[in-house]
Amino acid sequence: MKALVYHGPGAKSWDDVPDPKIIDSTDAIVRVDTTTLCGTDLHILKGDVPTVTEGRILGHEAVGTIVDVGAAVSSVKAGDRVLVSCVSACGRCRYCREGHYGQCLGGGGWILGNTIDGTQAELVRVPFADTSTYLLPAGLDDESALMLSDILPTAYEVGVVNGGISPGDVVAVVGAGPIGLAAVLAARLFSPAHVVAIDLVDSRLEAAKQFGADITINPSREDPAEQLATLTGGLGVDVAVEAVGVPGTFETCTRLVRPGGRVANVGVHGSPAVLHLEELWSRNVTITTGLVDTWSTPTLLKLVVSGQLEAKRFVTHRFDLADVLDAYDTFGRAADTGALKVVLTGASG
16 A cells, blocks of 8 residues: 655655554554644654654544454444544543543554554554544535544643633634634634634634634734733733644743633644743643543534534645645645645545
């Protein structure tokens, strides 16, 4: 088969590789009908994720069709159309029993495209198929379902829920890329008074308005702290969501949040950020971090099916799977191309 293979920082190629095989009785082999690229993949290519070694097939999101299952798999079968979760769950360890699948001790967690081969390929082996795939209803299109593999659960769980967004809150989302836009969309489910999107790229701020931000700020032209102080009577925002993964945006969030407020870090950080405890210790600020657990996937699936979450609107570019290198170029130059999520369609997708 063909797959997108990582060859070290800055190096990738579309290669011939062996087809995946059933290794454990809980495995499934899935034909990849649609997959996508993630900001985390760009972090990997920058060398920010040392657990990804040379020769790894990248990708951790997919909608596909089961082609084979191990002897212990009981909830899916060959021919089933499924969502492949970005997080795999053994279903038995302490963390899985508590719904913290991202911290799985039984061989799961974020492994696809990280410590085992991933989904930017014609076929993928999915461990723990019973607890790491979701059967999809016939009426749901692949592109909408694909957004439930990572981006929407991540923004909802790590940004909105961890951030404790409540009705009437003022919420600042720092970074209006795909995850930031998903946080804007998901925050609206909790009826905040204002959702403020902050980004240096005007096209992304325009997109944020379409996703539900009622205020946008470009820091190259205006000071977010001053603007938000005016909006909040000098207090600062109730919740600041960090959705980029660089030191400056995290530190911005800690400056924007009010005493007693909450900073929810969603971004993947590849270098240290300064934590100004000399300023924060007396302000009762809560800072949360997290890897997505995907406990929310069934709920979000219902919201997408019912039309309450318009997941497909994230898709801006479409490519054949074989054109994955072009897709990476488009996605990596998002400020120029306007790319949010690019969808790659396999030969049978």
